[in-house]
Amino acid sequence: MTEPIIRLKNIHKRYGDTEVLKGINIELEEGKFYTLLGPSGCGKTTILRIIAGFTDATEGDVLFDGQRINDLPANKRKVNTVFQDYALFPHMNVNENVAFGLRMQNQLSKAEIKTRVQDALASVQLQGYGERAISELSGGQQQRVAIARAIVLKPRMLLLDEPLSALDAKLRRDMQYELRDLQQSLGITFLFVTHDQEEALAMSDDIFVMNTGLVLQSGTPVDIYDEPINHFVADFIGESNILSGTMIKDYEVEFVGKQFECADAGMKPNEPVEVVLRPEDLDITTPEQGKLTVTIDSQLFRGDYHEIVAYDEDQNEWLIHSTNPAVAGQKVGLTFEPYDIHVMRLHESEEEFDARLEKYEDGEEAHT
């Protein structure tokens, strides 16, 4: 691994008696798209503010290129922030907004500033908008000006605090592609904050899933989706069926009173666990051919699939995504493959989880 551009070491943040960050350790490499993902109030913005220098950590170190920057003022840090509400100056036009930071630095000639502003506006596809007043722009255009204003300063890192939350669904989707392309073409590190799991999965190289002041799991979108560390992550990322179970032995788990082959190992014999099955991994078949039997309760057509709710004999709810509609009241069988079952220990740290996955990777391949 290359030397990280940002390293947060054991960051704590307290407001009075309330600890809002409880020991954050993260490393961000140059040129990657990272996302802090978690519910409202979990501490995402506080992490951005600590990296940007707007708030001090109560405890812990912030390193930039290996140097401690806890005491470096915000304007001396090579990071810029795009805020949720854009924070544009309403009395300045687009050019003036974008040029503002460069003017304040007092280092470049007027001609150089003009070129830099034009380049920044071109990279967010706003050529020709320089003379417009901010009030004459749509929400999406204002959002682009805010990004141009940040990147014109050529930061090593861009911090983005829920920048798409004010946009409608279609524009938001378009901007997801644009931001991803922009990050790749600029090659600078992005740290993006969102509570929208789909957005995080779509855009990120790596995600940090947070809850109540802690990072619960970090990894690629695929890793986190396929191998959530615990109930919270499984529930927060995508849709899940989560059931209580018992790990009988390596590669054999019991839930809803039946034993199933699975791809997980490294737990104690008969250890209580939780089991995740994603709705799209369940197939409906006849009760005779199914690994378990459920009764269809209700369904909604979601466009590209039918979302079906069913109950097993123990009254566990099952969410199933199927290309075919189901019939309410009908008894059907459910099938799934051993590798569709994901078994989670009840209290496993991320280090233990990663070590176990690495140790049993070969065995897992044999069982998939």
Ligand SMILES: Nc1ncnc2c1ncn2[C@@H]1O[C@H](COP(=O)(O)OP(=O)(O)OP(=O)(O)O)[C@@H](O)[C@H]1O
């Ligand atoms: N200046 C402050 N004084 C006291 N408490 C604060 C202050 N700033 C933030 N907090 C609290 O710290 C916690 C974390 O806030 P933060 O803004 O980092 O969360 P978040 O994950 O970004 O949430 P959201 O998605 O709603 O923006 C919240 O409980 C918030 O109320």
